[in-house]
Amino acid sequence: MTEMHATLTPGAPVFPPGRYGRRREPGRRRPLLVWLLLAALVAGLGLVAAQLYARYGDPAYDAQVITYTDITDSGVSVDFRVTLPEGGSAVCLLRARSHDGAEVGRDEVAVSVGPGERHTTVQHRIATTARPFIGEVIRCRPAG
Structure with a gap:
């Protein structure tokens, strides 16, 4: 008879040992990296918009x-x-x-x-x- 540990949640799949490799813990989210990438994207789009406005959107004419x-x-x-x-x-x-x-x-x-x-x-x-x-x-x- 196989031994089941009490740490397994009911309904979680049980895989035979050694067959599928080591199970990883869920990855830690990196919200700071996501916010930095989003800020860089917004800044880049702002620069492109400013250049296009300067070239084609001059309201003085x-x-x-x-x-x-x-x-x-x-x-x-x-x-x-x-x-x-x-x-x-x-x-x-x-x-x-x-x-x-x-x-x-x-x-x-x-x-x-x-x-x-x-x-x-x-x-x-x-x-x-x-x-x-x-x-x-x-x-x-x-x-x-």
Whole structure:
């Protein structure tokens, strides 16, 4: 008859000695290591977000379409207002689309403001390959 120790919990499996190797005690959890890894991950993601914002998310360059007029088969005039840093300059990308949404014209416009100014209004005519339905400003970025 095999001897059973009183330390075994009822329902725990009993393995023949020497057959499956030495049983290990459950590992000690390392919450400090988990928290350090999590903090490093958050810091790394924060750095990536800051770099992407600095490159693509500059709110100092903002454009708003005021109106688009003079729509003909060969073009559209777009009036837009640009907000820039004081005394800054930018390049704005304009686009004309047809009624079905296809791009029929595209143009880049250089915009600048004088010292002490932050806003300027620009009117530009976009030449198109077909009759446009709308003229719009896609984005403005720092000139350079």
